Amino acid sequence: xxxxxxxxxxxxxxxxxxxxxxxxxxxxxxxxxxxxxxxxxxxxxxxxxxxxxxxxxxxxxxxxxxxxxxxxxxxxxxxxxxxxxxxxxxxxxxxxxxxxxxxxxxxxxxxxxxxxxxxxxxxxxxxxxxxxxxxxxxxxxxxxxxxxxxxxxxxxxxxxxxxxxxxxxxxxxxxxxxxxxxxxxxxxxxxxxxxxxxxxxxxxxxxxxxxxxxxxxxxxxxxxxxxxxxxxxxxxxxxxxxxxxxxxxxxxxxxxxxxxxxxxxxxxxxxxxxxxxxxxxxxxxxxxxxxxxxxxxxxxxxxxxxxxxxxx
Ligand code: NAP
Ligand code: 8YV
Numbered sequence: 001x002x003x004x005x006x007x008x009x010x011x012x013x014x015x016x017x018x019x020x021x022x023x024x025x026x027x028x029x030x031x032x033x034x035x036x037x038x039x040x041x042x043x044x045x046x047x048x049x050x051x052x053x054x055x056x057x058x059x060x061x062x063x064x065x066x067x068x069x070x071x072x073x074x075x076x077x078x079x080x081x082x083x084x085x086x087x088x089x090x091x092x093x094x095x096x097x098x099x100x101x102x103x104x105x106x107x108x109x110x111x112x113x114x115x116x117x118x119x120x121x122x123x124x125x126x127x128x129x130x131x132x133x134x135x136x137x138x139x140x141x142x143x144x145x146x147x148x149x150x151x152x153x154x155x156x157x158x159x160x161x162x163x164x165x166x167x168x169x170x171x172x173x174x175x176x177x178x179x180x181x182x183x184x185x186x187x188x189x190x191x192x193x194x195x196x197x198x199x200x201x202x203x204x205x206x207x208x209x210x211x212x213x214x215x216x217x218x219x220x221x222x223x224x225x226x227x228x229x230x231x232x233x234x235x236x237x238x239x240x241x242x243x244x245x246x247x248x249x250x251x252x253x254x255x256x257x258x259x260x261x262x263x264x265x266x267x268x269x270x271x272x273x274x275x276x277x278x279x280x281x282x283x284x285x286x287x288x289x290x291x292x293x294x295x296x297x298x299x300x301x302x303x304x305x306x307x308x309x310x311x312x
Contacts, residue, residue, distance in 0.1 A: 004299060005041040007034065007061070010048025011070055015288035019046060022296040035060045044295045046070060047077065050257055050275075055081035066298050070291045071278070072096060072151075073228060074308050075201030088311050090294035090304045093151055095286040096278040101155035103277040104196050104226045105163075107250035108144070111222050112137045112194070116271045140164040145192035147185065147209070148227060149175060153198045168192060185209070189216035194224065201228030209233065214240040222248045226277045229254040238263045241270060252277050 006023035008016055009031065019025045023044060026034045035042075042061040047053050048070040058064055058081055066088040069077055074091045082089050110116055114136040121133045142165050146153045149169035157167040157179060167179045170188045174181040182188035185208070189195055195217055199205045209223075210233035217223055223246060225232055234255040240246035242263065252273040254260050264270055278287065290306065298304040304311075 004043045006044035007042045008046040011046055012288050014285060015292050018292040022299060046291055049076055051076050053077040058085055066295055068291045068294045070287055073200055079310055088304060089308045090306055091308050092287040092290045093306055095290055096283050097151045097155040099280055099283040100152045100277040101159055104156045105159045108194060108224050110271050111248045111250040112139045117268055142193040145188045145195045148198040186212050186216045189213045194222035196224040197227045199227035199231035201230045205231040207233040211236040214246045217246055219244050220247050224250040226252045241267055
């Protein structure tokens, strides 16, 4: 029997093997060549990437029925274009909560304790030449404001409590949680020692963290971002760090990935990661399995496991 055709952009061998149990799978090395040869047959798309799944791409696959996003944040997919074409979109919530929350907490710790700068200090021979590295800051007793207390944010809040950290949060709506809610982000930034942003990307959150928020966080404040770079006004953040209006930053995500501004790379008071929040073998396997199973189940039953909210 002829299998339906799926295109996989990004993703791992394991995911391709799982998809191949149901579909004839094309993997984009040369995306243009695959679309030219097979675009008319492709019904399913598994997508890994932080941009570019737009109307023009969808129009190259007129039979496209579903897009499975490898990741929980699906701002790379033009939802208006997908909905207008009747294409179902799925994502991978839940399976990465623990890993990404660990990354958030570890990044906050790394920044507070100066671990990256300390390592550079040691490797440069400065311990031996100049003596002990400068003292850092304890997280015990800190108040940390979480911007976006969703699935990942709640997992992070539990972990932060273990370190003696008080958690407060900002979102659009208050929730039934034992943490103080701030409807006003600037007010929260003013009251906390550190802020962890776990914001989704997209138009609604673009540059919501700008000069007013960062100035309120202040010269002794720490800003950690593991959500999306687009939610931060990056030039405003760089200026705040350079001018000492913001103390420190720990960043896993950037506005124009994989580009990281040279100004950030040059700064000692920032710790930088290449978008590795979920990037362990175990968690990426779980994400890949769910991404593949979403397409297989939709094909078999007409219902996906984890459609995005707009498609529920
Ligand atoms: P989630 O459960 O949907 O949580 C998102 C939270 O953000 C919600 O609590 C929501 O609360 C709040 N929110 C949404 N829009 C907002 C707005 N315009 N203003 C203020 N608050 C807003 O999502 P999640 O699973 O925790 O994932 C969150 C994001 O993390 C993803 O979308 C992705 O961008 C990012 N992420 C990054 C990595 C990484 O590797 N660095 C890995 C996974 C995920 P309200 O509804 O009350 O506003
Ligand atoms: C990415 C993420 O999916 O889930 C998300 O929203 O940002 C990450 O887990 C990962 O970088 C794969 O592209």
